[in-house]
Amino acid sequence: MASQEKDFVVFDKIDKSYDGEVLVVKNLNLNIAKGEFVTMLGPSGSGKTTTLMMLAGFETPTNGEIYLEGKPISKIPPYEREIGMVFQNYALFPHMTVQENLSFPLEVRKLSKTEVQDKVKKALDMVELGNFGTRFPAQLSGGQQQRVALSRALVFEPRLVLMDEPLGALDKNLREQMQYEIKHIHERIGITVVYVTHDQSEALTMSNRIAVFDEGVIQQLSTPDILYEKPENSFVAQFIGENNRMTGTVSEINGDFCSVDLDGGGSVKALKVKVDSVGDKTQLSVRPERVTINTQETSDENNFKGDIKELIYLGDHIRARVEVCGNDEFIVKIPNEGNIALKEGSTIGLTWQAEDIRALDAN
Numbered sequence: 001m002a003s004q005e006k007d008f009v010v011f012d013k014i015d016k017s018y019d020g021e022v023l024v025v026k027n028l029n030l031n032i033a034k035g036e037f038v039t040m041l042g043p044s045g046s047g048k049t050t051t052l053m054m055l056a057g058f059e060t061p062t063n064g065e066i067y068l069e070g071k072p073i074s075k076i077p078p079y080e081r082e083i084g085m086v087f088q089n090y091a092l093f094p095h096m097t098v099q100e101n102l103s104f105p106l107e108v109r110k111l112s113k114t115e116v117q118d119k120v121k122k123a124l125d126m127v128e129l130g131n132f133g134t135r136f137p138a139q140l141s142g143g144q145q146q147r148v149a150l151s152r153a154l155v156f157e158p159r160l161v162l163m164d165e166p167l168g169a170l171d172k173n174l175r176e177q178m179q180y181e182i183k184h185i186h187e188r189i190g191i192t193v194v195y196v197t198h199d200q201s202e203a204l205t206m207s208n209r210i211a212v213f214d215e216g217v218i219q220q221l222s223t224p225d226i227l228y229e230k231p232e233n234s235f236v237a238q239f240i241g242e243n244n245r246m247t248g249t250v251s252e253i254n255g256d257f258c259s260v261d262l263d264g265g266g267s268v269k270a271l272k273v274k275v276d277s278v279g280d281k282t283q284l285s286v287r288p289e290r291v292t293i294n295t296q297e298t299s300d301e302n303n304f305k306g307d308i309k310e311l312i313y314l315g316d317h318i319r320a321r322v323e324v325c326g327n328d329e330f331i332v333k334i335p336n337e338g339n340i341a342l343k344e345g346s347t348i349g350l351t352w353q354a355e356d357i358r359a360l361d362a363n
Contacts, residue, residue, distance in 0.1 A: 007031040007067075008192055009055065009160065014064035016050055016216075024050050026216040028064070032194065037186050039195040039203040042213030043239070049164060051213075052196045056162050057081050069159070084153030084161040088168045090145045092137040098124070098148050099133035105156045123155040126185060143174045150182065154191070163195045167202065179205045200240050204228065212236050228287075233274055234360040237285035244291070244330050246284045247362065250275050258359050260284060264326020269301040269354040274361040281362035288319075288331040290356040294349035302357070304350045306330065311344055318342065324350055 009032035016025040025047040032038050040048035053059040055066060057078030065072045073081055085091075092101050102120045111119070124130045127147040137145055146166060153161050163182075167175045183206045186193050197203055203210045204224040211221045212235075220227060220236045231237035238245065251267065252259040258272040260282055268284060275282050294303055306324035313336075320332045320342065332350065334342070342348070 008034040010067040012065050015062045017062045024216050035190045037193045037208045039207040039210045041203040041210050046213035047216040048196050048213045082158050084158040086149050086153045086163040086166045088165040090149040102152050102155045123151040127151045142170050160192045234283040242288050244286050250278050250280045262325050266325045270357040270359040271355050273358045275359045282359045286357040288333040291332045291352045294351040302352050306350050308344050
């Protein structure tokens with residue numbers, strides 16, 4: 001396998017079953033470059049945490065092999081893999097001070113006292129907790145404990161850091177603050193990070209690439225912008241960000257575009273992504289911010305009339321729920337420019353570009 005030489009982590013044809021019958025991870029192939037921040041994203045039971053645990057060494061693949069820097073690691077125990085781990089519950093030793101928590105993985109590796117002190121100081125300074133070394137975990141806030149857990153995972157300078165829902169226990173503001181902190185630490189020291197979450201905004205904020213899991217299979221592996229703007233199937237379109245979906249039947253195909261007769265009435269011109277021929281059922285996906293209010297009648301495609309069912313003022317934009325083409329849950333995000341007079345119950349014109357609505361699989 002030539003790819004093992006340039007890729008830092010390689011999952012090669014990995015299957016995982018706990019009972020010998022049901023595969024929770026199916027034929028997984030994933031290459032991660034050195035210094036990359038890759039997030040495994042998906043709903044509960046999608047296989048993302050199992051994949052991380054196989055890389056950590058806490059689970060063994062049923063089939064296939066995992067390579068780290070070109071070497072197979074399935075038979076190497078976790079403590080010999082030189083991988084740092086950060087968990088949701090911090091996993092700090094409560095009876096040890098912050099300094100002692102960080103010293104522990106270094107002492108296990110038989111480093112000298114001076115080296116231990118230097119590395120602990122450097123790791124605590126990295127997460128701006130240099131003055132907290134003598135405190136016990138119980139004397140720290142949740143965010144501070146998570147930063148200690150992060151610095152402990154980095155203190156022995158591992159080849160790779162794995163993070164399993166590390167921010168799940170924090171409140172919203174603290175979680176967002178920690179997302180940027182982890183992102184900046186990653187950029188600063190250039191370590192390879194594999195991160196697991198079910199929070200799509202967290203994944204979009206932090207990652208170089210995101211692997212979207214469902215039913216043990218990577219549905220799409222892309223950069224955050226491509227994942228959001230160009231979902232490859234209806235699962236990804238629904239899972240990442242807010243999405244308007246409509247269903248219909250392909251009536252015409254013309255190059256990269258197709259016409260779709262909507263189940264709720266009307267016809268749409270859309271980008272042909274996951275349809276093959278006329279007569280195919282399809283699910284259409286268009287983002288709320290790609291829909292614009294059309295105040296004038298035009299002869300262009302994709303012009304519709306909709307009835308405003310609900311308006312929610314959100315400061316920088318107004319979120320309108322509109323009934324259009326038989327769909328009464330259609331969302332439009334309207335920039336708040338201070339000059340739009342909208343009323344619930346009124347009828348508005350809606351339009352979008354054909355390249356902004358994607359014809360995907362019908363599932």
